Amino acid sequence: MFLSLLVVGVFSNLSCIRKNDDNPPIVPAEEVVDTAFTAQLIVNDMTKTPDASLHGTEALDWGMGIASPQPMPVPRQNNQGKYFRSLTCWGQVYIPRTNSTALNTRCQIRNVVTKILKKDGLWYTVQSGQPKGAAFVEDFANNGAMDAGVRDESSNGGGISVIVGVGNWAGHNYHFWVDGRAQIDPEHIDGVYTSCEARLIVDDPSKTDDRANCKNLLQMGADWWLSVDAAWLPDWSASSGIGGGRSKWVKTYWQHYSMCTLPADQILINSPIGNSSSEINVSGVTLSDTVLHMQVTDSKKLIPIIIPLTATNQLVKWSSSDSTIVVVATDGTVSALAAGNVIIKATTVDQHKTATCNIDIIESLFKNLALNKTATASSVEQGLKAENAVDGNVTTRWASQFTDNEWIYVDLGETVDISSVKLKWETAYGKSYKIFVSDDASAWNEVYSTTSSDGGTDEITGLTAKGRYVKMQGVKRNTSWGYSLYEFEVY
Numbered sequence: 001m002f003l004s005l006l007v008v009g010v011f012s013n014l015s016c017i018r019k020n021d022d023n024p025p026i027v028p029a030e031e032v033v034d035t036a037f038t039a040q041l042i043v044n045d046m047t048k049t050p051d052a053s054l055h056g057t058e059a060l061d062w063g064m065g066i067a068s069p070q071p072m073p074v075p076r077q078n079n080q081g082k083y084f085r086s087l088t089c090w091g092q093v094y095i096p097r098t099n100s101t102a103l104n105t106r107c108q109i110r111n112v113v114t115k116i117l118k119k120d121g122l123w124y125t126v127q128s129g130q131p132k133g134a135a136f137v138e139d140f141a142n143n144g145a146m147d148a149g150v151r152d153e154s155s156n157g158g159g160i161s162v163i164v165g166v167g168n169w170a171g172h173n174y175h176f177w178v179d180g181r182a183q184i185d186p187e188h189i190d191g192v193y194t195s196c197e198a199r200l201i202v203d204d205p206s207k208t209d210d211r212a213n214c215k216n217l218l219q220m221g222a223d224w225w226l227s228v229d230a231a232w233l234p235d236w237s238a239s240s241g242i243g244g245g246r247s248k249w250v251k252t253y254w255q256h257y258s259m260c261t262l263p264a265d266q267i268l269i270n271s272p273i274g275n276s277s278s279e280i281n282v283s284g285v286t287l288s289d290t291v292l293h294m295q296v297t298d299s300k301k302l303i304p305i306i307i308p309l310t311a312t313n314q315l316v317k318w319s320s321s322d323s324t325i326v327v328v329a330t331d332g333t334v335s336a337l338a339a340g341n342v343i344i345k346a347t348t349v350d351q352h353k354t355a356t357c358n359i360d361i362i363e364s365l366f367k368n369l370a371l372n373k374t375a376t377a378s379s380v381e382q383g384l385k386a387e388n389a390v391d392g393n394v395t396t397r398w399a400s401q402f403t404d405n406e407w408i409y410v411d412l413g414e415t416v417d418i419s420s421v422k423l424k425w426e427t428a429y430g431k432s433y434k435i436f437v438s439d440d441a442s443a444w445n446e447v448y449s450t451t452s453s454d455g456g457t458d459e460i461t462g463l464t465a466k467g468r469y470v471k472m473q474g475v476k477r478n479t480s481w482g483y484s485l486y487e488f489e490v491y
Contacts, residue, residue: 039271041256042193043264045220045245046070052096052217052247054173055165056138063139065094065217065247072243072261075186076224080237080480083186084224087242089114089127089194091220091257093174093250094138095165102214103167104203106151107250109196110159112178114222115272117191117262123272125312126182129349130159131196133176135169148174153201157254161201164216180315180349181228192242193272194220195258198250216250220259228315229330233481234382235402282311282350287357294326294336295364297371297489299394299424302332302357304346313350320344326359327395335394336361368392369418370410370470370490376441377408381482389488397426400474400482409471410488415439418465420491421448422457423472426484429455432475433483437467444471451476 050065057063077083093107114127137144148162149169162174198218200211221244230238245259260267288303304316318328325340334344336359344357370390377386377398384399386408400406421435432451436444447465450458455478470490474483 039268039273042195042258042260042271042273043267045248045258046260046267047264048246050217050246051249052098052215054094054138054217054247055097055099056171056173057094058097060139062244065219067246067259068221068241068243070261070263072192074191074242074261075184075189076240076242078224078226078237078240079235082226082237084184084226084240085186086181086183086225086228086230087114087116087126087192087222088177088181088225089220089222090175090177091131091194091196091218092176093162093164093198093216093218094247096215096217098215100166100213100215102210103163104207104209105211105214105216106161106163106201106203107174107198107216107218108153108157108159108161108201109176109198109218110153110157112176112196113194114178114182115193116182116184116189117193117270117272119188119190121270123191123193123270126184127178127180128313129178131176132179133174135162135164135172136175138165138171138173145175146172148172156201159197163203180317181225183228183314191260191262191266191272192222193258193260193262194222195256196220197254197256199254200250200252211252214250217247218250218257219247220245220257222259231382235480237480280308280310280312282313282348282353283307285316285346285348285353285355287346287355289357290355292334292357292359294334294359294361296336296338296361297364297368297392297487298361299333299335302328302334302344302346304332304348304355306348307353311350313348315349316346317349318344318346325361327393329395333394334359335392337392339363366491368489368491369412369416370488373413374411375408375488376411378406379403379482384484389485392487394424394486397484397486398488399426399428399484402477402480402482404474404476406474406483407471408483408485408488409436409438409441409469410490411441412468412470412490415466415468418447418467418470418490419461419463421460421463421470422487422489422491423460423485424457424487424489425453425455426486427455428477428479428481428484429453430472430474430476430483431478434473434475435460436471436473437465438469438471439467441469449475453478
């Protein structure tokens, strides 16, 4: 149930469900702290009946707020037999189906954590931080979302707070996660655990404290992803739900909310809160290149080297001092768009250590005739339009629908001599395809064909063609997805 980022998996339903009282107990308004976070509370989050069903989800099984049945499969493969190599936590806050009348209460959330259990029997923290999210339509229809009205609570116990399901946010939940997915090795993981802390606080102290009437429910969960930067695909091959804990009332004091893939007996024996490894902090970072000289349309991947190599959290965020000259992808690939000078910065998520690369870009010695020209495709998937393949930016792409007979062509604007074509493929590449040229986009002449492409970048050289239009005609896909090109270049 989440979006193009789709973080939430669909929970499995249980065969016997007891109807719950959708009214939370009235709790005193004074602030207390629940410090007794034990393995048994994690077991309770995974085995007890949910406190209430989720508002606006009546047609959906997961809307019952039930914890996923255990044990959950770890590691997990997608529907094509490929192992997921990344994961992320998620959480969601709803009001119950009987509604909530409190308009002056906020849900405060802090300390979101993901841990994995490795083969050595220890739990390792792979994500931690404050929640990031949005107010989504309760059933996630069309991934509809709006600004959640987040308020910073760093001076009030930490984290953020939101109003859920009432007032301006009626018909919406609050769906959250931690910035940056965690990379995993599927051969060395036996369990997944996520948690956060939450409580109810007053929105406007000058108004009536109505927390006793507030009905907020919170669940934690996690999702698998093929990679840290994989985009969601409608066939669910790029992501899948790991599972979720039960829905539980948010009260006026801090409580823990959790999800764990282990069966109850194993949680009690090897609790993620009692057998964690000592985390190793990042002390520095360097880059594989500190100075680069590039031409327009060039691309190169920068490799971050984390110090020490055994640091627990190896995640890095990238930024460009001028994204009109050079853009940088989440994996560190830089793409030169225009002549100039740019500084690319890598910042570690842990300890915020930085490293930079200074890049000088000159105009290409060999002009890409397709750059920023008009492109046309047989189909478009998820808004990934044809023009993305000729914008010189390898962080954007064109993607077709999921059939073999798909194509894309570019109008060069005039008839020119053509000596080479370069195709920069995404994971969904063409195993077999043909290259055609034409003077009128009607009568096409074949100038190249292959039945054995291995993806990546295909450089087709030695052509002696002439034409105004150049087409890539797909014959056979290498995956069940469509065809997807980062760049379609003509020289």
